Amino acid sequence: MSLDLAVSLTRGAFRLDVAFAASPGLTALFGPSGSGKTTVIDCLAGLVRPDRGRIVVAGETLLDTHRRIDVPTHRRRIGVVFQEPRLLPHLCVRQNLDYGRRFFPRGRDAIPGLAFDDVIGLLGIGHLLARRPAGLSGGEGQRVAIGRALLSRPRLLLMDEPLAALDAARKAEILPLIEGLRDGAGIPIVYVSHAVSEVARLADTLVVLEAGRVAAAGPAEALLRRGELGPDHAAQGGSLLDMVVAGHDPASGLTHLTGIAGALSVPRLDRAVGTPVRLLVPARDVLVATQAPVGLSARNVLAGTVRDLTPLGEGAVRVTLECGGAALAARLTQASVRDLALAPGQPVFAVVKSVAFDPQGIGTGRGLGAVEI
Amino acid sequence: MDGLGLTPDEWTAIALSLRVAAVATLASLWPGLAIAWLLARKRFPGRGLLDGLVHLPLILPPVVTGYLLLLAFGRRGTFGAALAEIGIVLSFRWTGAALACAVMGFPLMVRAMRLSLEAVDRRVEQAAATLGASPWSVFLTVTLPLALPGVLAGAVLAFAKAMGEFGATITFVSNIPGETQTLPSAIYTLTQVPGGEAGALRLTLISVALSMAALLASELLARRLARRLGAG
Incomplete structure (x- = not known):
């Protein structure tokens, strides 16, 4: 056909x-x-x-x-x-x-x-x-x-x-x-x-x-x-992460996922343990910290290094992070980049807000590594 | 049957009126539907002219329409002479009365049908086509069923109009008892003779009852169809 x-x-x-x-x-x-x-x-x-x-x-x-x-x-x-x-x-x-x-x-x-x-x-x-x-x-x-x-x-x-x-x-x-x-x-x-x-x-x-x-x-x-x-996509850009369902926590209503980028918790996902899933992480829902954050409401923190910085115009910068071999894009303002003095190779922490996970973006993984978009 | 106190002549007028109205309605159903569909769906040169022609009987004095029919379909008329050759005579016959009623009711019928055809969702018709339905199948299985309430309303309107048609009928086919004397003509005649008031009143009441019955019947049908299309 x-x-x-x-x-x-x-x-x-x-x-x-x-x-x-x-x-x-x-x-x-x-x-x-x-x-x-x-x-x-x-x-x-x-x-x-x-x-x-x-x-x-x-x-x-x-x-x-x-x-x-x-x-x-x-x-x-x-x-x-x-x-x-x-x-x-x-x-x-x-x-x-x-x-x-x-x-x-x-x-x-x-x-x-x-x-x-x-x-x-x-x-x-x-x-x-x-x-x-x-x-x-x-x-x-x-x-x-x-x-x-x-x-x-x-x-x-x-x-x-x-x-x-x-x-x-x-x-x-x-x-x-x-x-x-x-x-x-x-x-x-x-x-x-x-x-x-x-x-x-x-x-x-x-x-x-x-x-x-x-x-x-x-x-x-x-x-x-x-x-x-x-x-047009720059505004809604994000990263795709392939992970596996590691377990469910009935008490908190969360599902734990693991992948090469690290471990993440998302709202309860009806998939069996071991099921591969693909996540979409919107770039605007990723924050970057230069030290391990404490006293933060967001649950998901991934350690990584800055790979590169790409100006997006209108005062925005796409910061691509390397988290255990997976790429994770964050959309920051130029002011934040300057204040944090971000540069390639620098170790940082990416804070991913739990709400950043779009349930419709969670599909069956098909062996694709992290994708930068 | 004389509980109503009707004379045989009055019964004849009622029966003739029903026959004339039924024939007029049934005969104009398919042409009416075809023209309503053309006007609702197609853009073609002369569309405005066709629309105007269809509506003409609505705005012309009925006497004028009747006279034009007489000129066209009279024994020596343009079409009348040709039709007489093949044995079809319309002038001063009940068939002529049916033609006059059909022409007068046509705008009402086409209008109702056209509105209901325009209201049919074209997107649903497209969906039917993607499922393999040819244009003709789409019309029969989608368009017509969905437009049916309006099509029936148009038919009932035309029937009611035919039951009451007077001016064009009496001009075209005169007022011959037993042949062209419909209910309105009979009432008119009775009001013109001394002592006819009682008969006129009886026929008037019959006329009102028949019109109401037609209206109620169409209302019931429309409601039933609407229920079938609605949240059943």
């Missing part, structure tokens, strides 16, 4: 000119609002017709403006999960899930492991089958929408910020399902997001969009390592 896309279009002041190729697995389209992510999805699904372009999925040309090929949406066999569930309001959940079935050409088999019962089991929506969409919560609706897309037997699944309208608890409920699809279902996924935590957790391939253009594209690990998430 492969995806090759090159589209350009102009709508008023907005210009989109995007080309990329995706390998199997999950391809994340990352970028700020208005960068053209959703328009690319709409072009792929055939909901928007670009001025010029070519889209080839699994060897079949779905669009080629030059050769006047434009396969209509309903014949593209591309499943779409939109930002909101978009369920058919006059049908119950079961009928919604079955809706795509009536349009199958004969002889199209279910995707192995994704028959009706598999899908409702995977998504945990068996108890909702008789309900009407109006009676579902946002998270339930979105799970049904994912199931409906899978049951239409697509050869490519598009997910356009499927978690954007959900609160943190619902996100935490659906993210593992998407991970499961990525690893188990064998359907290539194009996933749109502007949240670094989701991209870091899910993406195999990363395409960074900016103002309608591809700013960077390639394997997610390499791009994250080089910090190529675009300038």
Whole structure:
């Protein structure tokens, strides 16, 4: 399975000119609002017709403006999960899930492991089958929408910020399902997001969009390592740390993690001891001290040395620390850097506020070292 | 049946009115839906003109509409002559009354249908398309079911309008008992003859009752459909 896309279009002041190729697995389209992510999805699904372009999925040309090929949406066999569930309001959940079935050409088999019962089991929506969409919560609706897309037997699944309208608890409920699809279902996924935590957790391939253009594209690990998430990302920059669940402390409600960077405590995490996890540590939530801090409310202190200092503009400096072989970025003001007289090689202590850990950023680790972004 | 004290002529008028209104409504249902869909969804040259034409009967004096129908569909009219060749005569027939009622009710029907079609969420239709539904399937399985309350409301409005239509009908097909004398024409006739007041009052009450019944029926249907779409 492969995806090759090159589209350009102009709508008023907005210009989109995007080309990329995706390998199997999950391809994340990352970028700020208005960068053209959703328009690319709409072009792929055939909901928007670009001025010029070519889209080839699994060897079949779905669009080629030059050769006047434009396969209509309903014949593209591309499943779409939109930002909101978009369920058919006059049908119950079961009928919604079955809706795509009536349009199958004969002889199209279910995707192995994704028959009706598999899908409702995977998504945990068996108890909702008789309900009407109006009676579902946002998270339930979105799970049904994912199931409906899978049951239409697509050869490519598009997910356009499927978690954007959900609160943190619902996100935490659906993210593992998407991970499961990525690893188990064998359907290539194009996933749109502007949240670094989701991209870091899910993406195999990363395409960074900016103002309608591809700013960077390639394997997610390499791009994250080089910090190529675009300038907009500097504000929300951070570090990825791979750790392992070391134990739970029921009394304090904390989970202890260990990794090459040291030991950290995070709010209770429902993972078994020994489970690898990947953490996102926002740079602005890392403080730097030149002496071991005492009398501090933050619990997580890592020892390390200053590796380098990079001015970010607007009086901010990114201080990259080396903590036991892992890189940890801190965003400090120039004044603080001067007061502390920070210089490369200097031993320091990094204070990580417990709240800095984003539960959605905690995913299954995939053997990636600390990543500087 | 004479508990209501209706004369056979009055019964004839009521039956004729119901038939004319039913035929007018049913016959304009599909054209009405097609034009409502065009106006709601498509941008094409002449769209404003079509919109104006559909609404014309609403603003023209009914007598004028009736006279225009007579010019077009009369025995020597533009279309009337051609239709007469193939055996279809509309002038001074009940079928002509149905045509007049359909034309007069058309703007009301199209308006209600168009509003309900415009209210259907296009994003849900897009989702159906991504699941494999062709445009025609999307219309039948998504658009039409979701617009159904408005489509029914439009049909009921057209039916009620047809039950009460007077000016265009009497101008186009006159007032022939048993052929074109609908309820309003019969009431009008009764008010013109000495001693007709009792009959006029009886028919008026029947007319009010029929209109109310149609309105109630549509209200009930709409509520039922709304419940089906709502938090069921």
